[in-house]
Amino acid sequence: MIEALLTEVWQALVVNRLRTFLTMLGMMIGVGAVVMMVAIGEGVQDSINEMISSMGSNLLVVLSGSATSSGGMKMGMGATPTLTKADAEAVTELPQVVAVSPLVYGTAQIVYGSNNWSTMVVGVTPSYFDIRDWPVEEGTIFTDADIRSATRVALIGKTVAKSLFGDEDPVGKIIRIKQNPYFVVGLLSAKGQSLDGRDNDDAIFVPVTTAQLKLFGTKFKGTIRLFIVQANSVEALTELISPITELLRERHHLSINVENDFNVQNLTALANVAVKAAKLLSLMLGAIASISLVVGGIGIMNIMLVSVTERTREIGIRASIGALRRDILLQFLLEAVVISLVGCMIGVVIGIGGAFLVNKISGLNVIISLQSVLLAFLVAGGVGIFFGYYPARKAAYLKPIDALRYQ
Amino acid sequence: MAASFIELKDLSKSYLSRAGNQEVLTDLNLSINEGEFVALMGPSGSGKSTLMNIIGCLDLPTSGIYLLNGTDVGSLDYDEQAILRNNTIGFIFQGFNLLPRATLEKNVMLPLVYARVGKEERHDRARVLLEKVGLGNRLLAMPNEISGGEQQRVAIARALANNPKLILADEPTGNLDSGSGRVIMDIFTELNKEGITIFLVTHELNIASYAKRQIKLLDGKIVQDEATKGANQ
Numbered sequence: 001m002i003e004a005l006l007t008e009v010w011q012a013l014v015v016n017r018l019r020t021f022l023t024m025l026g027m028m029i030g031v032g033a034v035v036m037m038v039a040i041g042e043g044v045q046d047s048i049n050e051m052i053s054s055m056g057s058n059l060l061v062v063l064s065g066s067a068t069s070s071g072g073m074k075m076g077m078g079a080t081p082t083l084t085k086a087d088a089e090a091v092t093e094l095p096q097v098v099a100v101s102p103l104v105y106g107t108a109q110i111v112y113g114s115n116n117w118s119t120m121v122v123g124v125t126p127s128y129f130d131i132r133d134w135p136v137e138e139g140t141i142f143t144d145a146d147i148r149s150a151t152r153v154a155l156i157g158k159t160v161a162k163s164l165f166g167d168e169d170p171v172g173k174i175i176r177i178k179q180n181p182y183f184v185v186g187l188l189s190a191k192g193q194s195l196d197g198r199d200n201d202d203a204i205f206v207p208v209t210t211a212q213l214k215l216f217g218t219k220f221k222g223t224i225r226l227f228i229v230q231a232n233s234v235e236a237l238t239e240l241i242s243p244i245t246e247l248l249r250e251r252h253h254l255s256i257n258v259e260n261d262f263n264v265q266n267l268t269a270l271a272n273v274a275v276k277a278a279k280l281l282s283l284m285l286g287a288i289a290s291i292s293l294v295v296g297g298i299g300i301m302n303i304m305l306v307s308v309t310e311r312t313r314e315i316g317i318r319a320s321i322g323a324l325r326r327d328i329l330l331q332f333l334l335e336a337v338v339i340s341l342v343g344c345m346i347g348v349v350i351g352i353g354g355a356f357l358v359n360k361i362s363g364l365n366v367i368i369s370l371q372s373v374l375l376a377f378l379v380a381g382g383v384g385i386f387f388g389y390y391p392a393r394k395a396a397y398l399k400p401i402d403a404l405r406y407q
Numbered sequence: 408m409a410a411s412f413i414e415l416k417d418l419s420k421s422y423l424s425r426a427g428n429q430e431v432l433t434d435l436n437l438s439i440n441e442g443e444f445v446a447l448m449g450p451s452g453s454g455k456s457t458l459m460n461i462i463g464c465l466d467l468p469t470s471g472i473y474l475l476n477g478t479d480v481g482s483l484d485y486d487e488q489a490i491l492r493n494n495t496i497g498f499i500f501q502g503f504n505l506l507p508r509a510t511l512e513k514n515v516m517l518p519l520v521y522a523r524v525g526k527e528e529r530h531d532r533a534r535v536l537l538e539k540v541g542l543g544n545r546l547l548a549m550p551n552e553i554s555g556g557e558q559q560r561v562a563i564a565r566a567l568a569n570n571p572k573l574i575l576a577d578e579p580t581g582n583l584d585s586g587s588g589r590v591i592m593d594i595f596t597e598l599n600k601e602g603i604t605i606f607l608v609t610h611e612l613n614i615a616s617y618a619k620r621q622i623k624l625l626d627g628k629i630v631q632d633e634a635t636k637g638a639n640q
Contacts, residue, residue: 001523003526004520004526005520012508313504314506317505317506318517318521319489319492320463320465320504321517321518321565322493322494322518322522322569324490325489326486327521401460401465404465404504
């Protein structure tokens with residue numbers, strides 16, 4: 001029964017090739033759009049998740065600045081160096097703090113042999129690499145002894161190593177930063193993109209003291225741009241903000257009516273906002289694409305209604321021969337479902353192709369999950385049944401005698 | 408005595424139209440036994456098509472009772488009527504009413520599909536039936552590739568698919584030349600000899616003369632009902 005019905009359905013669709021194709025086109029575009037948009041949305045979410053885990057977990061950032069200069073001009077965060085390395089060390093003593101690393105950074109020209117590369121040079125302490133969970137690929141991380149004596153040693157990122165050394169092994173070589181020789185003690189493993197789209201691996205790390213004293217001589221001795229604090233849990237992040245603020249106000253001798261000359265930011269909370277935004281984005285992309293699926297479904301309903309009217313006489317013949325109501329219903333319903341499912345199949349291929357094209361052209365990360373494809377099929381089948389039911393029911397409820405007389 | 412095969416009791420049919428309530432059939436009483444060969448005659452508008460549709464379970468009377476093989480057709484729902492049409496009645500129409508997009512074999516198999524007959528048996532039965540009407544070598548031809556007379560023979564093969572007890576033919580030769588018409592009528596005579604009840608609607612005298620009983624209808628009433636020699640003698 002069902003296989004005889006399916007051959008008939010297939011024949012009816014093949015006879016009206018062009019019409020069937022145009023009806024399917026609606027489903028193809030709808031499913032293609034959904035699959036592609038979901039792939040892009042999930043890709044964005046995945047990229048963000050990766051960036052967040054590359055950032056390190058449970059982080060607070062304390063930026064210097066927000067001070068009012070003598071002229072009454074407000075400066076941006078980090079513009080005025082108000083924090084010192086000693087501030088960072090004091091915060092280390094607070095409960096729930098796992099590690100702290102001060103940061104001093106600037107841009108400098110790096111030279112090795114005949115190659116040169118302009119990049120970010122960052123002064124940190126060894127704990128920085130623990131906080132960011134960033135191991136070396138080769139060599140070692142500089143030590144607290146290097147911090148104390150401000151030695152000229154450097155850890156270099158993957159991108160820098162590639163530009164300066166090519167295939168050569170950078171560990172143990174001497175590079176020049178601002179004319180002075182530095183000994184490369186280690187090569188960091190690849191880290192990828194950061195949340196703001198910068199390349200994490202395009203940087204060189206030196207002891208914080210070296211950066212302060214020998215590279216970026218600051219107006220006030222011992223100042224730093226910022227320091228990062230790692231807490232022992234996510235909950236501790238919010239709990240830590242006020243003790244840190246109090247401690248720093250006290251150390252900076254700020255009276256009650258004076259604004260903070262620093263700023264504490266919860267990086268993990270910011271990251272979570274980004275995750276939420278990405279989720280919302282992919283939901284919205286999917287929702288907008290779904291509208292085209294509904295439009296495709298309406299196209300199917302339209303064509304099925306035309307088909308039922310055109311084939312009224314055929315329905316009458318079938319009824320006179322003894323077709324049950326459900327036989328006729330099923331025949332027209334199957335036509336609608338076959339149109340939507342075949343359209344869906346082609347649409348999935350188009351969607352996957354489109355997603356890869358987007359990846360090729362824009363470099364945006366895309367992820368095609370089996371779930372989204374299965375969901376597309378489920379929805380397409382549902383659309384076929386939903387929009388095919390009314391025309392099919394109309395066919396099944398024609399009176400045999402009226403259908404036979406139809407010219 | 409058991410009821411006749413076809414039994415109409417005080418059967419009326421009226422349609423609601425712009426001109427008001429039009430009575431097409433008025434208080435008809437008719438009995439036809441199994442194995443009869445009946446020709447229903449009458450001018451256009453006399454109600455013969457309406458009567459045939461009611462006997463064929465395609466339409467229901469406004470009042471009165473129609474018993475087919477002892478079953479009150481008026482009490483059946485859509486699907487029960489469909490099953491009755493499927494296994495008891497074979498229809499032959501003036502315009503053949505084959506499915507244009509299906510092969511001859513598929514057309515003949517269709518009633519078997521709705522009777523839930525298995526695939527292999529469907530093919531076998533269709534082949535046998537098409538051979539019986541002389542088209543055994545055209546199984547995969549399409550209806551538009553054969554002549555009108557051949558199409559009507561395919562329609563007969565389709566009507567016979569489920570071994571019906573009753574063949575209803577509405578002007579079966581109306582679209583055919585006299586030669587093809589004779590072939591069709593000979594087949595009906597043959598089928599009647601095998602015991603199938605034939606109910607023929609026609610306005611052509613020489614076609615009606617194949618029947619063994621002629622009923623004349625005028626303005627929805629039976630005005631003449633007589634036995635004849637039959638077989639176009």
